[in-house]
Amino acid sequence: MSFTSCTLSFTGGTEKTVLATRSLVKTLGISGVKTITLKVGSKDVSVPIKLVKRPGMTLYLPIAIKQALRVPRSGRAYVHYDAANQELRLGPLIGIMTGAMVRTSAESPHGPRSSLMRSYLSAGANKAFYFAFTPHDVDWSEGTVVGHFVSGEGEWVRKTVPLPDVVYNRLASRRAEKQQSFESFKERFIRKGIPVFNWSYFDKWDVYKILEGDEMKKHVPESHINPSPETLKAMLERHKFIYLKPTAGSLGNGIYRLTYHPGKGYFARFRQNNQNVLLRYGKFAGLSSMLGISRGRLRNYVAQQGIRLIEIDSCPIDFRFHMHKNSRDEWIVAGIGAKKAGRGSVTTHVKNGGQVMTPEQALGLVFGDRGNQVLEHAKQVAIQLCQAIERNYKRVLGELGLDIGIDQNERIWMFEANSKPGRSIFKHPGLKHQGRASLNHLVDYSVYLAKFRPRKEA
Ligand SMILES: Nc1ncnc2c1ncn2[C@@H]1O[C@H](COP(=O)(O)OP(=O)(O)O)[C@@H](O)[C@H]1O
Ligand SMILES: [Mg+2]
Incomplete structure (x- = not known):
């Protein structure tokens, strides 16, 4: 061949x-x-x-x-x-699957996601047949898809093409994706021998469970789903501070940071109406009642051991590792954004006042000359984490966005693994090059999955 x-x-x-x-x-x-x-x-x-x-x-x-x-x-x-x-x-014929958007037009057939789609497609313009489609565009009886291509002149053009060789799933709705009909829809590709990556969103708890029993679990902070008041109290005594996160959440929405100071009481920090809130309770019962545990408000929440992150100007920093499979089916680090939390914010998200830096900048400020060494170690761990997730998961993965923390003892922790990672870190001028590399890896890996490249010996 x-x-x-x-x-x-x-x-x-x-x-x-x-x-x-x-x-x-x-x-x-x-x-x-x-x-x-x-x-x-x-x-x-x-x-x-x-x-x-x-x-x-x-x-x-x-x-x-x-x-x-x-x-x-x-x-x-x-x-x-x-x-x-x-x-x-x-070819290969590569289809990016995206959701049907309400506000679409000829200039932006994928609504507000059109420019994102365009950047994906531009990376493959001269390599493969690369198009975007929504589930409604597939005609199973004809074996065709109406795809949106970007022409050489940069225009969107609709063309009917055969079913693709590979599907990159970027459907942007957790709710739509959970429906059984969508699961069956994706299975139809698999039955026809068409690989689909990445299969679906990960909930945080899914990933922690995937790593259960794996050696790499040691990089996940202690976590409990649907915590009882007793569990929260015990965790607070053991770890002094914990995070409460909705398992299917993103962008820091719904997250609480709880702290226990013997003698001073319990503190809860969270974001509400675009502001950072700090509340104090003398007794655990007050905190518990505010959180509404007995009213079931923490259903589908994960309680997680708090990690004392390294800091710059007394603000915690963590990292987004944007990971890809390359054309040889190996995990690589495509780009890293360091994120410094906004003052008083419980997360490092830019929309909560966070600031993106290059990892070299951030780690240089924290560790001086040793910054590079710490970064290299974190990269190794990130690769091993992706390998571990992959070996314990039955679906094909080509891309992961890992939220990684480094604690004050230089231990590496993973807060979550996003299977449909955003690309906001790549807006940073120092990370543009990595952004382009990331888009190219998606094409290369699709070419590999489509079996246009020699595959590794089994
Ligand atoms: N256990 C933890 N210890 C310390 N900081 C945490 C912890 N969990 C989350 N964070 C902070 O909150 C941010 C958001 O958490 P994450 O799990 O990525 O949720 P989201 O899906 O909302 O992005 C992280 O990037 C990190 O800055
Ligand atoms: Mg995150």
Whole structure:
């Protein structure tokens, strides 16, 4: 089996023969073959192939074949040849699945997410056939999808294409994703041999459970789901401060930081109406009643041991490690944002006054010359955490956003693993380059999953 990238060129006329230049035929090892199965995504046709004496690596496709296979565009693409089956695949066809948005238009077919979609697609523009689609765009009976492509001129264009070779799931609704109908929808791709990554949102508790029994669990602070008042009280005595987080939460919403000072009482910090609130209770019962535990208000909350994070100017800092699988199916750190909490804030989110820095800046301020060493260690741990999550999880993962803390003894902790990580750290001028690398890794890994690259020996 062999693969390379080449130029696709559409030719007029009515003939049905595919022409390939000598270098392309040689690179792919197509020799002595008269007819091949040409494949794009889920569609294939059997066609005669002939050598053409022209320079370069080009495949010439007659219009009739372009239409039969619904090839979305000419230009650069990968080709993969399987000599055993005389099968030549073009593409790959990569679909990013996103949600149907209410406010859409021709200029922004994915509503407010259009520019995000555009940045994903731009990274694959000259490599693969890359498009965005919503679940409604799939026609299972025809085996086609109406995809949104970005043209060379940067315009959105709708094209009907075969089912993709791989699906990158960026559906942005936890609620929609929990529905059984959506689960079955994704399963249909799997049944057709089409990989889907990442399968779904992770709840925090899902990830802690996934790591249960794994050696890497030691990097997760002690955590309990649906804590009883007794559990909270005991945790507060043991750890002095704890975090309460909604298991399916994000962006710091609904988080409490509880502290116990023997002699002074119990303190609760949280964010309300865009302000940081601090409350004090002399007795645990007061705190417990404010939290509404007996009224069931902490259902689906996780109580977690508080970690004393390293600080800059007395503000805690933590890190977003944006992790990817690369084209060799290995986890790598694509980009790291250090996040300094806003004063009085219980989280480091920018919308709560947090500030993004490069990790070199932040760790240099905390550890001086040793900053780099601490960073390298944290990277190793982040990679091992991704490997651990992956080995204990039955679905394919290609990207994870780890929220990582470093405590005052330099221990590394993971607060959560996001399976649909945001990209806000990459807005920082010092992280733009990593942002682009991250987008490229998504394409490379999709190409790998689509089996356009040699796979590791089992
Ligand atoms: N156990 C903890 N100890 C110390 N800080 C924490 C802890 N859990 C969360 N935090 C802080 O709160 C932030 C948000 O927590 P996280 O688990 O990432 O929830 P969210 O889904 O809201 O982002 C973290 O980035 C970190 O700054
Ligand atoms: Mg987080």
